[in-house]
Amino acid sequence: MDYIKEPIEINHVRINNRLVMPPMATSASEDGTVTSKLLKYYSDRSAGGYIGLIITEHSYISQQGIANPGQVSISRDSDIDGLKKLVQVIHDNGTKVIAQINHAGSSARKNVTGMPIVSASAVVNEGATGKSGEVPKVMTVDEIKAVVNDFALAAKRAKEAGFDGVEIHSAHGYLLNQFYSPLTNKREDAYTGATLEGRLRIHQEVIAAVRQMVGEDYLVALRLGGCDYMDGGSTVEDSIEAAVLLEKWGIDLLDVSGGLNGYIVPGCKEPGYFSAMTEQIKKKVSIPVILTGGVTEVKDAEQLLQEQKADLVGVGRAIFKDAMWPEKNMK
Numbered sequence: 173m174d175y176i177k178e179p180i181e182i183n184h185v186r187i188n189n190r191l192v193m194p195p196m197a198t199s200a201s202e203d204g205t206v207t208s209k210l211l212k213y214y215s216d217r218s219a220g221g222y223i224g225l226i227i228t229e230h231s232y233i234s235q236q237g238i239a240n241p242g243q244v245s246i247s248r249d250s251d252i253d254g255l256k257k258l259v260q261v262i263h264d265n266g267t268k269v270i271a272q273i274n275h276a277g278s279s280a281r282k283n284v285t286g287m288p289i290v291s292a293s294a295v296v297n298e299g300a301t302g303k304s305g306e307v308p309k310v311m312t313v314d315e316i317k318a319v320v321n322d323f324a325l326a327a328k329r330a331k332e333a334g335f336d337g338v339e340i341h342s343a344h345g346y347l348l349n350q351f352y353s354p355l356t357n358k359r360e361d362a363y364t365g366a367t368l369e370g371r372l373r374i375h376q377e378v379i380a381a382v383r384q385m386v387g388e389d390y391l392v393a394l395r396l397g398g399c400d401y402m403d404g405g406s407t408v409e410d411s412i413e414a415a416v417l418l419e420k421w422g423i424d425l426l427d428v429s430g431g432l433n434g435y436i437v438p439g440c441k442e443p444g445y446f447s448a449m450t451e452q453i454k455k456k457v458s459i460p461v462i463l464t465g466g467v468t469e470v471k472d473a474e475q476l477l478q479e480q481k482a483d484l485v486g487v488g489r490a491i492f493k494d495a496m497w498p499e500k501n502m503k
Contacts, residue, residue, distance in 0.1 A: 174474075175190060176470060183392075184391070185336045185337060185391045188224050188266070189223075189502070190484045191225075192462055192484050192487070193218075194227055195230055195395075196229055196488055196492050197229045199243070200242060201245070202242075204244060204245025204248070205251070206257055211258060215264075217491055217498065218261070219498075219499070221267050222501075222502035223502075224267070224268065224484070225269070226268070227272050228270070228271050229244060229272065230243070231274065232244075232245055233246060233274065233322040234322045235285055235287060236285050236290065237274065238285045239276035239279055239301070239346065252329050252332050256333045260334070263334070270336055270338055270391060271335045271337075271338050271339065272341050273323060273326040273338060274346055275319055275322070276301070276346050277292075277297075277350045278291035278296070279347075288309050290309045290315065290347075291310070291356060292347075292358075293358040294307050294310050295307075296308075299431070299432030300430075300435075301344050301346060302345060317377075320377045320378050320381050323378045324382050324385040326338075331386050331390055337393060338386070338390070338391070340378055340394045342394060342395060343396060343429040345434065349397040349431055351371055351373075352375070352396075352431065353371070355405045355406075368410055368413055376417075379423060380421070391425065392423060392424050392425075394427065396415065396426060397429055397432070398410065398446070399433075399446075400432045401431075402431075408452065415453040424460075425462065427464070427486075428461060428462065430445075430446065441466070442466065444466065445464075446465050447482070450463040451481045460483035461482045461483050462486055463481055463486065464485070467485055467488075468489070469501070470501045473485040
């Protein structure tokens, strides 16, 4: 097993191997703060430095963007001290870490946020993360600009907390993914659901705002819910075109997953659920690509890397369930 243990450098960040622990919600926060339970969870899994890169669970960029109770906040300057502790326990174990930042959009619930549910269009979220069944309020252009700014401020906090980079979340039916999917974007303005460029306009604006805030030499990744696997939804072809644009706009690392369908592919049981997407995307971009989904054994991760399906491979549920998985499999 050679490829999995090869280091890789992404925008000045040297990652010791190609194993990624992808973002997975623990619901271990209290009022958005980093708790001792959360610190132990990440310390246990990063112990020994067997994981090359950890992407922490999605953190909300604003009160209105909360997806779940127990979710970590990166929406307040007061969050930085707790996030510094989180980074420190992972860095102490010799592992790199980036923060995933997110707005839930119509996947939020009013009884959690205390605020109106918003989205690209007035379409009930029937994807994997749709919970409320509520028709969301259509975001105005000014509200979109405010969210773009919230993403930028969250990225600034991630940098101040010491994270090695930041990942913009546009997958699994959350807000940016709601703009990307033609099923949930029925707009007719500059963010139109009728063209890929319109569906990606908010992404372009978020990337530009984040870059302005953190600088060119800071790792900025994006998790793309490339395909909805639903009639009338985003397609694999869309994901390839989107990847090219996202690289052009300044993304350093693409983390490919599902769209409104979530993190599975209907009917797919083979390791590397999204390899049909990542293999094609990898041929069209020069930036590294992460593949996750159903990988539970190192031999499968190694094979996916050898077959040029991706540059890094995420192992999620297996590490979530067993903190010793990295040591058992990567020693």
